[in-house]
Amino acid sequence: MTTAMPFDLDATLLPAVTAVVKNAGVTLRERYTAHARGVSLEEVVAEIHANDDAVLAGMREPLLKARPGSQWEEDELAGGALPPGEWWIVDPAEGNINHVHGMPDWAVTATLVRDNRPVLTVVHLPLTGDTYTATAGGGAQLNGCPLSVSAKRDLSAALIGTGQARPGESADTFHRIGASVTAMLTAGLVVRVSVPATLQLIHVAAGRMDAFWQFSDVRSGLVAGALLVTEAGGTVTDLDGKPWSVAGRDVLAAAPHVHTAALDVLSSI
DSSP: OOOOOOHHHHHHHHHHHHHHHHHHHHHHHHTOOSSOOOSSHHHHHHHHHHHHHHHHTTTHHHHHHHSTTOEEOOOTTOBSOOOSSEEEEEEEEETHHHHHTTOSOOEEEEEEEETTEEEEEEEEETTTTEEEEEETTTEEEETTEEOOOOOOOOGGGOEEEEOOSSTTOOHHHHHHHHHHHHHHHHHSSEEEEOSOHHHHHHHHHTTSSSEEEESOOBGGGTHHHHHHHHHTTOEEEOTTSSBOOTTOSOEEEEOHHHHHHHHHHHTTO
16 A cells, blocks of 8 residues: 655645646647537547547646656546556546537546545636645645535525436436436425536535535546545535445535435435
8 A cells, every 4th residue: 555645745746736737728728619529429529539639648747757656547437446556537628528519618637546545636627717726634725715615504405416427328327317316306406417527526615516416436527526525625425425435336525514415315316
């Protein structure tokens, strides 16, 4: 197992990681158009891959150099536990499908995971210039200002989000999504269904949304937001109520006073 590092040592790495992610954001912004690109499925997929390739080209080497001995997770759609050690989980275009369709909801993310626990993350939104950061034990910030989750206490007053993690999920997962949305539409105030997960989780961390759930184990869409929500004072578990980990099959991230009520709604679905 990797020896745990003091929180302040992770914090000293944050400026270098932030610089890499912001630089990657410049590349992704230059590729953005306000109109959709691609008509056929093949064309859309080609645009997505082109974004990934262009942005990753400037991220891998500097991140590995910034943390000697760290490793790189190649598959951004992979899930489950990682081998012991430090791993970079990067999404060069989180919300890539939005980017190629001319929508504004996309970001660049980089998260350092140590022994299957996210310990440092940077999420940069190139269109707004906003940068969300967190280190384990060091709190969560937006542009350097502390973040705090919602103070809501009643699920019936809550704005709640969900979405699918990737195309081609199983029929069972789609049925669970449908059933859970119906249940939350009854229990909550409003349900927001969109992608990507990270851009909903940053709203939970910032107190703009009150909860987010997803039936997914796609690490790249969850590690950044899970750390941000936790460090902003939120509660992040799986749908059995156990602490969330990268090996989890699903996730619920919520303000602490509505988490139990949201879990009660979702746990049986």
